[in-house]
Amino acid sequence: MKGIVFTEFLELVENEFGLEIVNRIIDGCELESKGIYSSVGTYSHKEMFKMVGKLSDLKDIPVNDLLEMYGEYFFDVLTKKYPQFLNQPNSFTFLKSIDNYIHPEVLKLYPEAELPSFDFIDEGKNEMTLVYKSSRKMSDFALGLIKGTANYFGEKILVEKMSEKKEGELVLINIKKIG
Ligand code: HEM
Structure with a gap:
């Protein structure tokens, strides 16, 4: 997936849940990209599912609700x-x-x-x-x-x-x- 999908996701998480949660997601997900996304780069959609899954655990919100919100x-x-x-x-x-x-x-x-x-x-x-x-x-x-x-x-x-x-x-x- 294009980097914009990841950068905007992290932006939304920061606005809704705060920078601390962004850091906990990135630290907790063992991402190949290390959570560093360029809007012109391309990354595996699996990283998105990892991060949404982590956010779901941290905030106790179902994954499908988070994806829809995003x-x-x-x-x-x-x-x-x-x-x-x-x-x-x-x-x-x-x-x-x-x-x-x-x-x-x-x-x-x-x-x-x-x-x-x-x-x-x-x-x-x-x-x-x-x-x-x-x-x-x-x-x-x-x-x-x-x-x-x-x-x-x-x-x-x-x-x-x-x-x-x-x-x-x-x-x-x-x-x-x-x-
Ligand atoms: C201005 C209108 C739209 C533009 C420019 C647009 C563009 C894009 C872009 C750039 C991606 C990311 C692709 C990637 O990162 O590899 C994407 C993915 C996607 N788009 Fe659109 N899109 C538009 C509207 C929509 C709408 C209204 C829907 C829903 C009916 C939709 C459904 C999806 C889905 C579900 C994906 C995720 C990839 C997948 O499911 O395989 N798009 N789109």
């Missing part, structure tokens, strides 16, 4: 860094543009980026199902990014995981607009 925060980072991708009328058209436009563009910028793939099933005007596929098993991060998307477009939505296969490599996520 996804919502990271969406804000993305909107500031990549405003060119946000030129869409609503959250559903935006979400549908990720797989065929946004992530492919990201890959042109960073050929070493590791991105999930998405399929979409239309369920009518106000509902859709998103099929998340990735060997990194980060659907909880996707849930947070989707919530961030709805906030950005000023919409109220319900996001729910419907089923999980292959230990989280293939996940159906249902999204309903409620206002």
